Each structure stands twice: as structure tokens, then as C-alpha cells.
Amino acid sequence: MKPYVSITLATALEVASSPLSLLVMLAAMALEVFAPVFHYHQFGDPTRMARDAALSALFTCGAVFAVFGAIRAVRREIETGTQEMALAHAVARGGFFLAKAAGVAVAFAVFAAAVSGTAVTMFTGAAIGGAIAEQTAQLARVYGPCVAAGVAAIVLPLVLAAALNRFFRFRFVLTAFFIAAGVSVAGGAVSAALSGGDCLRLVPAVVLVACPALVLLSAAAAFAVRFRANAAAALCGVVLAAMLPAMDVYYRAESLSRGGSIPLGDVALAFAAALPAVAGFLIFGIHFSLNRE
Amino acid sequence: MTMEPEIVVSLNGVSKTFRDFWLRPTVVAVDALSLGVRRGEVFGLLGPNGSGKSTTIKMILGLLSPSAGEVRLFGLGPRSVAARRRLGYLPELSYLHPFLTAAETLRYYAGLCSLPRREASRRTRELLAMVGLEEVANRPVGGFSKGMARRVALASALVGRPELLVLDEPTSGLDPISTKEVKTLVKALARGGMTVLTTSHMLADAEDICDRVMILNHGKSVAEGRVAELGTSLEEFFLAKVGDVQDFALAPFLKG
Ligand SMILES: Nc1ncnc2c1ncn2[C@@H]1O[C@H](COP(=O)(O)OP(=O)(O)OP(=O)(O)O)[C@@H](O)[C@H]1O
Ligand SMILES: [Mg+2]
Numbered sequence: 132m133k134p135y136v137s138i139t140l141a142t143a144l145e146v147a148s149s150p151l152s153l154l155v156m157l158a159a160m161a162l163e164v165f166a167p168v169f170h171y172h173q174f175g176d177p178t179r180m181a182r183d184a185a186l187s188a189l190f191t192c193g194a195v196f197a198v199f200g201a202i203r204a205v206r207r208e209i210e211t212g213t214q215e216m217a218l219a220h221a222v223a224r225g226g227f228f229l230a231k232a233a234g235v236a237v238a239f240a241v242f243a244a245a246v247s248g249t250a251v252t253m254f255t256g257a258a259i260g261g262a263i264a265e266q267t268a269q270l271a272r273v274y275g276p277c278v279a280a281g282v283a284a285i286v287l288p289l290v291l292a293a294a295l296n297r298f299f300r301f302r303f304v305l306t307a308f309f310i311a312a313g314v315s316v317a318g319g320a321v322s323a324a325l326s327g328g329d330c331l332r333l334v335p336a337v338v339l340v341a342c343p344a345l346v347l348l349s350a351a352a353a354f355a356v357r358f359r360a361n362a363a364a365a366l367c368g369v370v371l372a373a374m375l376p377a378m379d380v381y382y383r384a385e386s387l388s389r390g391g392s393i394p395l396g397d398v399a400l401a402f403a404a405a406l407p408a409v410a411g412f413l414i415f416g417i418h419f420s421l422n423r424e
Numbered sequence: 425m426t427m428e429p430e431i432v433v434s435l436n437g438v439s440k441t442f443r444d445f446w447l448r449p450t451v452v453a454v455d456a457l458s459l460g461v462r463r464g465e466v467f468g469l470l471g472p473n474g475s476g477k478s479t480t481i482k483m484i485l486g487l488l489s490p491s492a493g494e495v496r497l498f499g500l501g502p503r504s505v506a507a508r509r510r511l512g513y514l515p516e517l518s519y520l521h522p523f524l525t526a527a528e529t530l531r532y533y534a535g536l537c538s539l540p541r542r543e544a545s546r547r548t549r550e551l552l553a554m555v556g557l558e559e560v561a562n563r564p565v566g567g568f569s570k571g572m573a574r575r576v577a578l579a580s581a582l583v584g585r586p587e588l589l590v591l592d593e594p595t596s597g598l599d600p601i602s603t604k605e606v607k608t609l610v611k612a613l614a615r616g617g618m619t620v621l622t623t624s625h626m627l628a629d630a631e632d633i634c635d636r637v638m639i640l641n642h643g644k645s646v647a648e649g650r651v652a653e654l655g656t657s658l659e660e661f662f663l664a665k666v667g668d669v670q671d672f673a674l675a676p677f678l679k680g
Contacts, residue, residue: 137535212519221509
């Protein structure tokens with residue numbers, strides 16, 4: 132088991148140290164912070180706006196993160212020959228592929244946790260801010276600090292990582308990735324505590340929206356074994372197009388974030404839709420790995 | 425009756441034909457090759473560029489599958505995980521993860537060899553000292569020179585204390601002093617009981633370290649024998665066997 136754990140960890144760190152991953156994660160967080168703010172001025176129900184912005188950021192940025200993370204992780208090993216080095220060890224080809232895919236999934240889990248943390252924070256912020264704004268009709272004074280905090284949450288990790296790199300030789304991108312994720316999750320935890328845990332209902336909704344990204348992740352990893360990066364990305368586009376008509380299976384925000392008991396049937400249906408697809412693509416990937424020279 | 429030495433690697437009528445997208449044959453890289461590497465010996469696979477040395481090695485490691493014939497590694501199929509647990513491999517080019525430091529690279533390969541954490545750290549320190557890279561242990565290998573990368577790759581091949589060491593042109597990219605060090609190292613490892621399969625163009629180097637050699641040309645074995653029994657120098661022997669392979673048409677450039 133140990134060789135596969137090593138491969139998974141190394142892959143997760145590689146994905147987390149890619150500038151693209153950091154950029155996509157910060158972009159998702161920025162979307163969550165800013166998208167609702169622009170709308171507060173026009174529409175009501177800011178909590179709903181915060182929630183929808185978070186879920187769409189997770190879906191779009193998550194798809195990019197998963198697809199490009201997986202393609203890069205698999206292709207680089209093939210193209211630079213390091214896969215040959217790994218496979219000359221006591222490592223089975225199918226196991227190598229699964230360990231790579233698992234490594235990307237681990238990095239994706241950190242990304243999803245960061246996005247959820249920000250989602251919970253913004254949801255709570257919108258609930259409190261919306262209530263105050265309604266009473267005082269002073270939008271700018273409520274949302275100003277909100278946006279400032281959001282910007283700080285995105286900029287501070289970068290500054291901190293730069294300092295750690297300058298003085299202690301920490302790896303900049305990797306450090307920034309984990310600090311940003313940590314700050315976001317911590318912010319989410321504090322907000323959840325402040326709001327009495329109500330906003331945590333958002334988390335299952337986030338998990339379900341992450342499901343299609345996992346389908347894309349396994350598809351990208353499998354295609355990358357067989358095809359070059361561009362072709363694999365194009366094929367993932369086809370998979371995404373095939374999934375879009377049934378996206379509402381995964382988008383359960385309304386039923387999940389409402390009060391009352393959690394509709395388990397909806398959750399089960401979403402998992403039932405995602406699991407066979409993930410498993411199918413992984414089996415394809417193993418098959419491609421066994422047959423490639 | 426004397427005990428026959430154990431055969432660690434055996435090839436029996438092995439061929440490899442590369443094919444294009446439509447499965448048309450493009451190159452016959454290895455042609456009906458048979459060989460046996462005995463436990464404890466240093467076996468050299470020699471031959472001009474493109475003679476099929478690397479292809480043969482990749483088939484032994486299970487990285488390529490033969491089009492015909494049978495490869496056995498420790499008596500098992502080369503795709504068997506158990507067989508590969510016992511070998512170390514230095515590829516022709518030093519394939520390394522550019523973002524890992526030298527020490528992290530060795531620790532990563534120690535993980536692939538299932539070494540426990542404590543032992544992995546000790547082995548990493550030991551090997552970095554052995555290949556003279558202690559000072560750059562914490563620099564990413566992406567920025568290493570060719571020779572430095574070669575040393576990291578060589579150290580990686582030794583992490584798991586293999587029984588069989590497979591070296592594809594171990595001295596390529598190394599300066600004369602490092603070349604000599606690598607030769608000394610290989611001899612020391614062989615004295616310690618390790619079986620070594622190596623390829624090389626450097627006939628003088630091969631002559632120094634190998635007990636037995638096989639010369640390949642166009643994927644076929646043209647000669648095989650113990651270095652001590654050649655009679656002539658390996659270089660003369662090689663040229664006599666491989667003959668006048670003329671890869672370069674130099675004549676027009678040498679006029680006047
Ligand atoms: N993946 C491949 N696809 C197609 N042909 C290949 C492939 N790998 C090797 N060949 C061909 O097989 C033949 C033998 O190549 P190989 O790399 O085994 O030679 P070599 O003896 O290692 O040469 P060198 O000394 O230059 O490393 C060459 O003609 C080469 O073009
Ligand atoms: Mg070669």
C-alpha cells in the first residue's frame with residue numbers, strides 16, 4: 132500500500148503547487164465574495180444570492196480545477212518519463228493510475244473545502260448584513276466592510292506566502308494554496324459558530340455540486356492516459372456537455388438549504404448518478420494504463 | 425557436479441516490433457534475442473546507437489511488452505509486481521520530478537520501495553553523501569545540471585537496496601572523474617553481491633566493469649562472451665563484430 136500512498140501524496144502536492152490551481156481557487160473565492168455584492172443593490176434575498184454565487188463558483192471553477200489538475204498530473208508523468216521510473220518499482224499500472232487520480236481528488240477536496248468555507252462565511256454575512264441594511268437603508272456601510280474582509284482573505288495569504296518564501300524558503304504557490312484554504316475554512320467555522328450552525332446546511336449542497344467535478348476529474352485522468360492534453364480536455368468538454376441537461380440532479384440548493392429534515396432521497400439520487408460515472412471512467416483509465424506502452 | 429548459477433534475467437527468442445497507428449510495422453528494434461544474466465555478475469549490453477539496447481531493457485522491466493518470445497525476471501513475468509520489488513533502474517535519461525528537491529526525490533522513491541519512514545531518511549542521507557550531493561540536498565532537481573541529475577537518478581535506483589541493478593548508459597552526461605567514480609561504485613556493488621545489467625557505448629568503461637558482454641547490432645546479438653576471454657581489446661572486438669556501420673555520410677564535408 133505504501134507506494135500508492137506516496138504517489139497519491141506527491142500528486143496532491145504537485146496539483147496544489149501548480150499556479151493554475153492557486154489561481155482557480157482564488158478566482159472561485161473572489162467570485163463568491165463579489166458576485167452577490169453587485170446584486171445586493173438590485174434584488175432582495177441576499178442569502179440566496181450568496182448561496183447561488185458560491186455554488187456556481189464551485190461548479191465552474193471546480194470543473195476547471197479538476198480537469199486541468201488531472202490532465203496535468205497524468206500527462207506530465209508520461210511525457211517526462213517519471214512514470215517509467217515509478218513503474219519500474221513494485222507498482223502495478225492500474226494502481227499507479229488510481230493513486231494519481233486519488234492525489235488529484237485530495238487536492239480537489241482542499242479546494243472544495245476552501246470554497247465551502249467562503250460560502251458559509253458569505254452566507255452568514257449576507258444574512259446579518261441583509262438584515263442590518265434593511266433596517267438602516269445604508270448599503271455601503273454594511274457591504275463595505277464585507278468586501279474589505281473578502282479582499283483581505285484573498286490578498287493576505289499571498290502576502291504571507293511571499294514573506295515565508297522570502298525568509299524561510301517556503302514554496303510560494305503551495306504555501307499560498309494551503310494558507311488561503313486554511314483561512315477560508317477557519318472563516319467558515321467562525322461564521323458557523325456565530326450563526327448557530329444554521330448556515331452549515333449549505334455544506335451538503337456544496338458536496339452535491341462537487342459531484343460532477345469528480346466525474347470530470349476521473350474522465351480527465353482516464354483520457355489523459357490515452358490522449359494528449361488538448362485532446363483529453365476536448366473530450367472532457369464532451370462529457371460536460373453530456374452532463375449539463377441533467378445538472379439539476381446535483382443542484383439541490385433549494386431543498387438542502389431550506390429548514391427541516393434533509394431530503395436524503397435527493398442526495399442519494401445525486402450520488403447514484405455520479406458514482407457509476409466516476410467508477411466507469413476509472414475503469415477506462417485502468418484499462419488504458421494496462422495497455423499503454 | 426557444480427551448481428549452475430541462478431539466472432536472474434532471461435530472454436528467450438524475444439522480438440520487439442514497433443508499429444504505427446494502423447499497426448503497420450515501423451521498426452524491428454529487437455530481433456529474436458536470447459540472453460541470460462547470472463546472479464552476481466556484471467553483464468554489459470553493448471551496441472551502436474539504435475541497436476535495441478534500451479528497448480531490451482524496457483522489455484525486461486515490463487515497460488514494453490515483447491512482440492514475440494518470453495522475458496523472465498527472477499523467474500517471474502516482468503509485469504509481476506513481486507519481480508520488480510527486487511530491482512533498481514537507472515533510465516537512459518534522468519527522469520526526475522523537477523519540483524522535488526534531491527532529498528525529497530530519494531524519499532519519494534524510498535516510499536515506492538516501501539521503506540519505513542526512519543529508514544527512508546537514513547538511506548536518503550547515506551546515498552546523497554555517496555553521490556556527493558549533500559550540499560544541494562534541499563534544492564529542486566529541476567535546476568540541476570545533467571551530471572547532478574544523473575547522480576540523483578543513480579541514487580534513486582539504489583534506494584531500495586536492489587538485488588538487480590539495471591543501468592542504461594550510467595555514465596552519460598558525467599565528467600571523467602564522475603565516470604570513474606561510477607565505475608568504482610558499480611564494481612563495489614558487484615563485489616557486495618549485486619547483479620548488474622548495464623548498457624554502454626563506452627567500450628573502455630564496459631571493459632573495466634563487465635564480467636560478460638553481449639554486442640547487439642540491428643536488434644540481433646552478434647557476439648557474446650566473457651571479457652577476460654576476448655583476447656583482443658573490447659574496442660577492436662566490437663569494431664570487428666559490428667563492422668563498418670556508417671551512420672554519418674561524412675565524405676562530402678571532409679573534402680578540401
Ligand atoms: N517508442 C518507440 N517507437 C518507435 N520506435 C522506437 C521506439 N523506441 C525505440 N524505437 C526504435 O527502436 C530502435 C532501437 O532503439 P533503442 O532506443 O532500443 O536503441 P539503443 O540501442 O538504446 O540506442 P542508443 O544507444 O542511441 O540509446 C531504434 O530504431 C528506434 O528508432
Ligand atoms: Mg538507448
